[in-house]
Amino acid sequence: MRSFLVFCTSLLLAAPLAAAPQVQVVGLFPGAAVVSVDGQRQLLKVGQSGPAGVTLVSADARGAVLRVEGAERPFGLSREYSGTGYAEPQRQQMSIARRGDGHYWSAGSINGQGVQFLVDTGASSVAMNEAQASRLGLDYKTRGQPMQVNTAGGVVPAWSMRLNSVKVGTIELLGVEAAIVAGGSPTEVLLGMSFLNRVGWREEQGLLRLEAKH
Template sequence: MVRKWIGISVLSLLPALVFAAPQVQVVGLFNGAAVVNIDGQRKMLKVGQRQGDVELISATSREAVLRIGGSNQTFTLSREYSDGFAAPHKRQLSIARRNDGHYWASGSVNGQPIEFLVDTGASTIAMNESQASRLGLDYLKGQSVQVNTAGGTRRAWLVRLDRVKVGTIEVLGVEAMVLAGGHPTETLLGMSFLNRVGWREDQGVLYVEGKN
């Protein structure tokens, strides 16, 4: 099951987010191996092998999963990945469930890096005041509301985020909620984002696909 709202400390942000991603094409697929074109150089990788910042996580005759810049990306033949480049195929992201049983996804809010905890029980992206301030959000200008939580009634502010990005998938104008105090301790990736992308969970992997 995708995680419901409980308190867990935010994991360290992946430093690879600040680096430019390589251009990658998968030009050959086999069970347990893939031929990958990385910045113009072709390399045969077996599962577990890496070339620079690119690691082959899994491969079948139909698709390969590569870890690039801290995120797993699913490739079919000749699918090119380049940060900021609009590939002809829909962008896809696969997120493996971590040892704590939850799905964590590296991304950004308005260009500021952050790590999300996927929570289908949250109606919107949700964060505490400290997280909102770190992201530079002027949340006090948002709509003030009262919300019921496990700890009682809390004050909160509804805001609209200009850009929310998870892996290579970006959604514009996403509703979010900033809660007074220190909870939630993590930034929750709720349904205000997930409802605008395609997603499914299968055997411990959450697959997310951009709709445009």
């Protein structure tokens, strides 16, 4: 999007050059998208406008069309547009060192609330017990779907729900599936494959390396 000068003919003076907003699509859903404008994130449905008047024209799993300063432009996931043109953001990367117990632990957050994650590639999703979910303010019994899971203690009730956001280091994902398990297990919040499958990861020489996908 190009910046432009507005001339005031009565005064023969040019107004200052308008700064183009920094626009990024960070989440895609049928008929909706999470749009970041100058660092402000907002979930927009088709036809809605967000910061700086950015309007969502259309959206599906492949991309979105936004109206920015009167011009409609296509956006892929995490593709930025500024006054200088399109630019792909740098991939977010981080490394987690294996601790003495042989596990990988990392500080992070769920829906903006701080948690300590235990990385578990054997868990199909992010998982936690009821007390942990309550501390995070998750309304899992109302918003979640009842199911059953196998644990070391046998088959127990659980609820499946989608978390608004899960962040580890600088890597943040939106709409991550999670399981809330009845009782006290697991004792730690598990960072399972519903997160790991959406990032690039590899283990080498006692380090777990994560890289955001774009």
